[in-house]
Amino acid sequence: MNGEAQMDRPEMIRTARGKRPQFYDTPGLDEAMGMIMVLASEISTLRDRIDAGERVARAAGIDLAAGIEALELDEAALAEREERRQDFLRRLYYLQIKDAEDARERQTAKGYVDTIAEIAQT
Structure with a gap:
């Protein structure tokens, strides 16, 4: 597969729902x-x-x-490398990004107020 074919691949969104297995x-x-x-x-x-x-x-x-x-790389080559690095980092930090997104989805104004009230009482 050449570089162009790889760049044309569709973006795959892999989102697993539910609790992940814990091994350690x-x-x-x-x-x-x-x-x-x-x-x-x-x-x-x-x-x-x-x-x-x-x-x-x-x-x-x-x-x-x-x-x-x-x-000596031109701007297009440098941009392609940066895109590849960002893709790599998204895959590397996939679980941390997913956990942050899950936490953001669970966050509500009421939850925020309840947390502040709980902290204030301690």
Whole structure:
């Protein structure tokens, strides 16, 4: 799949409802493990792509390392990289973003007033 085809893929919204399974007793460890797995997947994919690029370049007699060092990116390339980084961060922090969205949906004016009243009484 080339870069253009990947950019044209439809945005997939993955929202699971309900309680997530908990595997570890330590608070936050399940979320951290999810983040680690996303990172591991990204690193594995990245390494495969680097290996493929190195093999193609070597077969064509290209000094890939020198070309990479000399590369100067234009604004479009920089914007594409930033979009890719933001997509990666959304996937990496998916559970934290979802938890924040769930909390925002549960937040009400009455809940706010009740919380303030509860704090005032302590």
